[in-house]
Amino acid sequence: MLSQFLQTSILRTVQTLLPPAGSGESLPMWHVNIEQPANMQHGDYSTNIAMQLAKILRKPPLTIAEQIREGLEQNSEFTRIVKKTTVVPPGFINFKLDWAAWAQTSFDLPKASGEKVVIEHTSINPNKSAHIGHLRNSCIGDTLVRLLRKNGYDVEVHNYIDDLGNQLADTVVGLLQLPMTGDHERFGDYCWDVYAGINKVYAQDPQLIHKRTEVLHALEEGHQNESWLGLVVAERIVREHLEEMKQFGIDYDLLVWESSIVKEGFWSSAFDLLKETPLFYQEAEGKLAGCWVLKQQTDNEEYAETKITDHEQDHSTDKVLIRSNGILTYTAKDIAYHLWKYGLLHNDFTYKSFTKDVWTTSPGGNGQTKPFGKASAVINVIDYRQQYPQEMVKQALNVLGFEKEAEKLRHVSYGVVSLSPAAAAELDVDTSDGKASYAMSGRQGIGIKVTELIRRVEIFIEQTRADKSGISSRDIAAASIRYYLLRFALQTEVVFDLKQATEISGNTGVYLLYAYARSVRVLSKAGVGESVPAVPGMLPELEMQEHALLRHLSSWNDTLAEAAKELSPTALCNYAYELASLFNHFYAACPILKSEGEVLQLRIWLTALFKNTLGEALEVLGLPAPERM
Structure with missing residues (x-):
C-alpha cells in the first residue's frame, strides 16, 4: 500500500533521530499517521509525525520536520515516488507524488496469512418473514465477509437459527390456538400475522402465556406434536429467508x-x-x-x-x-x-x-x-x-x-431500522403524536417485509427509467436498498423512508451504478478491452479534476485495509461515492474521446483505472457492476 510505503520510509528516517538504546529515555508507542490533505495544493499526502516527536526529542516540530525531510531526500527509492517534500507550520510534512512513477509501481494490498474468521450474521428468528431491520444486519454482515476475504482472510459464514426461542414458540401457539384467514402468498407472511395475532391474544388473556412455556419445553425435548410442528415451521421459514437474502447477493x-x-x-x-x-x-x-x-x-x-x-x-x-x-x-x-x-x-x-x-x-x-x-x-x-x-x-x-x-x-x-412518519402512515400506524420515527414491532405486526420492500422499489424504478434494455429493475432495486442500508454509520438509527430509498441521485447505489456504466461506455467507444491500458511514460501536466481523481484512486488499498481493521462498511460507501463523484466531475470537465495524443492516452488510462477500482468497490459492497443501465 502507498501509505505503508510512506510510513516505512519515514520510520527509517525517524530511527536515526531517536535517542540511542540504553540512554534512559522512555520512548512511548506512536504511529506514523498518513492522510490526504483536504486542500490538494498542500500535497497528495501528509504526516504530523514531527509534532508527535517534539516531546521525545525536545525540539521544535518544525526543526524535527526539516530533519525528517532532509533524511527522506537521501532515500532514492522514496524520491523516485515522491517528487517534492515540503514542511509547513506547525510541523506538517507534505508530499507531492510523481504519478507516472506511482502508476509503474506495485502497491498491493497486504494479505492476511489465511487466518480463519467466523462471521455470524442474519440470525433471524424463524417464526415469520424478514423485515428491513433484519436486512440491515444481513447487508452489513455480508459486506464484512466480502471485505475480509478481499484482505486475504479465510472467512466462514454462519447463520444461527434460534429454533428453541420464545418467538417460534409464540408462532406455534398461534397456529394451534388462533383461527386465521387471509390472502397470503408466502408462509412467512401468514406467520407474520399469526405471531402478531397471538401477542394480541396474550394481552387480552395473560393466562394463555403458559402455552408458550409448554411449547418451549416441547421444542427442547423434541418428539412431540408441538416440537415437530415447530421444526416444520422453522425449516420452511428459513428457506424463505435464504431466498429473500439471495436477491441481495447474500450467501452462507x-x-x-x-x-x-x-x-x-x-x-x-x-x-x-x-x-x-x-x-x-x-x-x-x-x-x-x-x-x-x-x-x-x-x-x-x-x-x-x-x-x-x-x-x-x-x-x-x-x-x-x-x-x-x-x-x-x-x-x-x-x-x-x-x-x-x-x-x-x-x-x-x-x-x-x-x-x-x-x-x-x-x-x-x-x-x-x-x-x-x-x-x-x-x-x-x-x-x-x-x-x-x-x-x-x-x-x-x-x-x-x-x-x-x-x-x-x-x-x-x-443501530436499528425504524420507520419515517410517511412510511409508518402507509402501514396504518397512528402518527398523530408527531414523532420523528416509529419503531417496528413484530409483536404488533408493524414493519416493512423484505419482499414487499423490493417489490415497491422495483415498481418505482421500472416506472421512472427511460431505457430498460440494461440491468433489470429488480437488480437495481436490490442494489439501491442494499447501499441505502450500508451507507449510514453503524451506530446510526436508520429512519427508513421509501421515497428517500428510491432516489437515484446523490449518495445512492444507483448513482454508483450509473458512474460505472458510463466508464464502460467510454472505454467501449475507445476500443479498450477489460485490462487497464499501459500508463503513459511521462504524464502531461494534470488538470485539477484529473489530479483529484488520481489522488483518490491511489488510496483504495489503504481504504480496504482500514475498513477491514475497523469493520466499517460505511467507509467503503464513502470512498465509492466520492470516487464516483470525482469521476463524473472529471468526465464533465475533461473531454476524453475528443482529446488527442498523450492527453487522450492519459484520460483513457484514468477511466480504465477508475472502472476497475469502482468495480472492486462494488464487488465488496455486494452491488452489481453493470455495463449498461
Whole structure:
C-alpha cells in the first residue's frame, strides 16, 4: 500500500533521530499517521509525525520536520515516488507524488496469512418473514465477509437459527390456538400475522402465556406434536429467508440450529467446564433461587438493568444461564456455540446439505463431518440491544481461561431500522403524536417485509427509467436498498423512508451504478478491452479534476485495509461515492474521446483505472457492476 510505503520510509528516517538504546529515555508507542490533505495544493499526502516527536526529542516540530525531510531526500527509492517534500507550520510534512512513477509501481494490498474468521450474521428468528431491520444486519454482515476475504482472510459464514426461542414458540401457539384467514402468498407472511395475532391474544388473556412455556419445553425435548410442528415451521421459514437474502447477493456457508447445540451435548460440555469455575453457581435463595448464574467479575447491576431490553429479558436476564424451571437461556446456548466456534469443545456437529451451496447442522449423527469452526477470530453482527448478552459470552470465555479467544471476539453493533412518519402512515400506524420515527414491532405486526420492500422499489424504478434494455429493475432495486442500508454509520438509527430509498441521485447505489456504466461506455467507444491500458511514460501536466481523481484512486488499498481493521462498511460507501463523484466531475470537465495524443492516452488510462477500482468497490459492497443501465 502507498501509505505503508510512506510510513516505512519515514520510520527509517525517524530511527536515526531517536535517542540511542540504553540512554534512559522512555520512548512511548506512536504511529506514523498518513492522510490526504483536504486542500490538494498542500500535497497528495501528509504526516504530523514531527509534532508527535517534539516531546521525545525536545525540539521544535518544525526543526524535527526539516530533519525528517532532509533524511527522506537521501532515500532514492522514496524520491523516485515522491517528487517534492515540503514542511509547513506547525510541523506538517507534505508530499507531492510523481504519478507516472506511482502508476509503474506495485502497491498491493497486504494479505492476511489465511487466518480463519467466523462471521455470524442474519440470525433471524424463524417464526415469520424478514423485515428491513433484519436486512440491515444481513447487508452489513455480508459486506464484512466480502471485505475480509478481499484482505486475504479465510472467512466462514454462519447463520444461527434460534429454533428453541420464545418467538417460534409464540408462532406455534398461534397456529394451534388462533383461527386465521387471509390472502397470503408466502408462509412467512401468514406467520407474520399469526405471531402478531397471538401477542394480541396474550394481552387480552395473560393466562394463555403458559402455552408458550409448554411449547418451549416441547421444542427442547423434541418428539412431540408441538416440537415437530415447530421444526416444520422453522425449516420452511428459513428457506424463505435464504431466498429473500439471495436477491441481495447474500450467501452462507453453514446454518447452525440452536436445537443442535442442545441435542448434540454442546451445552452439557460447556456446563461441565463452567461448573469448575467459582463464578458459575446455582442460586439457593431469593428471586433467582434454583437458577444457574454466571457472575460478572465486575458486577454492575445498574449497567445490566440499563442494557437489557424487554426483548432480551425473554432470553437472558441478570446473567442467568439456566432458569429455575430448567429452560436454558439464549446466552447459555450462545456460550456453548462460541466454545465450539473456537474449537474448544470435544463435541462437533454432523452436517447435511440444506441447499446446493449451504450446509446445516443435522442432529442425530446421520450427516457428514465437515471442517467447520476452529476459528482464530469470531465476529458477530448483532444490533446494539444485544450488547449485554454479547459481553456475557466474552465474560464466560475469560472465566474459563480463554482470554485470547475472548479478545478476538468482536461484536459489530449497529443501530436499528425504524420507520419515517410517511412510511409508518402507509402501514396504518397512528402518527398523530408527531414523532420523528416509529419503531417496528413484530409483536404488533408493524414493519416493512423484505419482499414487499423490493417489490415497491422495483415498481418505482421500472416506472421512472427511460431505457430498460440494461440491468433489470429488480437488480437495481436490490442494489439501491442494499447501499441505502450500508451507507449510514453503524451506530446510526436508520429512519427508513421509501421515497428517500428510491432516489437515484446523490449518495445512492444507483448513482454508483450509473458512474460505472458510463466508464464502460467510454472505454467501449475507445476500443479498450477489460485490462487497464499501459500508463503513459511521462504524464502531461494534470488538470485539477484529473489530479483529484488520481489522488483518490491511489488510496483504495489503504481504504480496504482500514475498513477491514475497523469493520466499517460505511467507509467503503464513502470512498465509492466520492470516487464516483470525482469521476463524473472529471468526465464533465475533461473531454476524453475528443482529446488527442498523450492527453487522450492519459484520460483513457484514468477511466480504465477508475472502472476497475469502482468495480472492486462494488464487488465488496455486494452491488452489481453493470455495463449498461
